[in-house]
Amino acid sequence: MRCDTADGLRGWRPATEEALYGPSGFYRRPEGPAGHFRTSVHASPLFAGAVARLLCLVDEALAHPAELAFVDMGAGRGELVTGVLKALPSEVASRARGYAVERAARPAGVDHRIEWLPEPPPGVTGLLFANEWLDNVPLDVAEVDAEGTARLVLVREDGRESLGEPVAGAEAEWLARWWPLTGPPDGPLLLPEAPEGPLPLPEAPGGPFPAEDVRPPAEGRQGPGGQVPAEGLRAEVGLPRDAAWAAAVASLGRGLAVAVDYAHFAGARPPFGTLTGFREGRETAPVPDGSCDITAHVALDACALPGARLLSQREALGALGVSGERPSLGLASTDPSAYVRALAGAGEAAELTARGGLGDFGWLLQPVGIPDPLPGGEQPST
Numbered sequence: 001m002r003c004d005t006a007d008g009l010r011g012w013r014p015a016t017e018e019a020l021y022g023p024s025g026f027y028r029r030p031e032g033p034a035g036h037f038r039t040s041v042h043a044s045p046l047f048a049g050a051v052a053r054l055l056c057l058v059d060e061a062l063a064h065p066a067e068l069a070f071v072d073m074g075a076g077r078g079e080l081v082t083g084v085l086k087a088l089p090s091e092v093a094s095r096a097r098g099y100a101v102e103r104a105a106r107p108a109g110v111d112h113r114i115e116w117l118p119e120p121p122p123g124v125t126g127l128l129f130a131n132e133w134l135d136n137v138p139l140d141v142a143e144v145d146a147e148g149t150a151r152l153v154l155v156r157e158d159g160r161e162s163l164g165e166p167v168a169g170a171e172a173e174w175l176a177r178w179w180p181l182t183g184p185p186d187g188p189l190l191l192p193e194a195p196e197g198p199l200p201l202p203e204a205p206g207g208p209f210p211a212e213d214v215r216p217p218a219e220g221r222q223g224p225g226g227q228v229p230a231e232g233l234r235a236e237v238g239l240p241r242d243a244a245w246a247a248a249v250a251s252l253g254r255g256l257a258v259a260v261d262y263a264h265f266a267g268a269r270p271p272f273g274t275l276t277g278f279r280e281g282r283e284t285a286p287v288p289d290g291s292c293d294i295t296a297h298v299a300l301d302a303c304a305l306p307g308a309r310l311l312s313q314r315e316a317l318g319a320l321g322v323s324g325e326r327p328s329l330g331l332a333s334t335d336p337s338a339y340v341r342a343l344a345g346a347g348e349a350a351e352l353t354a355r356g357g358l359g360d361f362g363w364l365l366q367p368v369g370i371p372d373p374l375p376g377g378e379q380p381s382t
């Protein structure tokens with residue numbers, strides 16, 4: 001494995017890049033992501049069905065174009081694009097074109113009509129959907145040292161860490177704006193509480209919000225006693241994810257781009273970060289040797305571009321007709337097999353929308369040249 005320093009230490013971003021996507025990286029393995037963890041795509045076909053309904057809403061907003069693209073960004077083994085194309089009504093399916101964008105090679109058995117690409121196709125019209133992609137875009141990690149300086153965390157191939165240079169330049173600016181590494185001046189570190197209610201992405205009336213509206217400047221966030229950098233606080237520097245998302249959105253000619261991921265938001269960032277590993281269905285220490293997935297939750301509010309909307313998976317799937325409601329007991333006596341099917345569907349829907357689970361995932365909706373097509377997504381009028 002290539003290293004940037006003689007003692008084998010380098011930042012988490014290059015270490016993760018090689019561990020996941022290098023020649024013998026984790027995502028080059030034949031078993032694919034589903035061999036190690038379950039996403040909403042694997043949890044239930046109801047998910048692909050809901051995304052197919054969203055594609056139909058995008059189709060309507062685009063006035064039924066001759067070619068309607070569905071771009072599965074970070075497609076894994078192409079499970080979502082396959083399921084979405086199957087779930088479309090025949091008239092829409094006849095105009096739909098499926099693209100799987102993946103760094104891993106095309107697996108055998110994917111429908112030959114699905115194009116397998118290393119980059120999103122440029123200028124298409126339709127829906128770009130990125131389920132659990134951004135959490136696998138490698139990033140650097142910063143940690144506050146004993147003097148209160150945020151330093152780059154360096155890591156060896158066996159996972160042992162040391163602190164490196166102070167974070168500087170664009171990374172330092174990103175931290176100051178999106179994830180300030182500060183705590184109270186004295187006493188114990190106060191862990192932020194998860195926000196109640198809708199996800200906190202303020203929107204300016206009438207649509208696009210200026211970047212300044214997303215959250216107050218750093219001074220405005222300081223508590224009454226002032227906030228100081230606290231030793232041991234960690235942050236994941238989301239800059240490469242912001243850039244990756246902006247590039248994916250820019251690839252769309254017109255339509256909707258959606259990123260779905262484990263997310264956190266300004267005011268409730270995890271004080272020690274979320275970098276972790278997954279192997280064979282279990283959470284494990286993140287060791288950048290290609291043996292496990294390395295993932296960190298996404299600062300989705302930092303990724304949001306003007307005109308975006310953030311909501312939870314529970315809200316988004318609810319708007320697309322997926323809810324965990326049990327079928328009525330009356331159905332059990334009139335049509336027992338329909339009742340059993342409906343009960344199984346309700347169980348799967350409950351998993352997709354569960355509090356403390358997949359339902360808490362963030363959905364970032366980014367319309368491009370069309371109004372927000374998801375019900376309840378109209379921009380307020382000025």
Ligand SMILES: C[S@@+](CC[C@H](N)C(=O)[O-])C[C@H]1O[C@@H](n2cnc3c(N)ncnc32)[C@H](O)[C@@H]1O
Binds near residue numbers: 042073080136
């Ligand atoms: C966690 S898996 C999610 C797979 C699938 N979307 C799902 O929800 O089941 C993330 C996938 O993103 C792919 N990936 C990461 N960065 C990528 C990039 N820049 N372009 C294309 N695919 C990428 C990885 O190879 C991996 O298959």
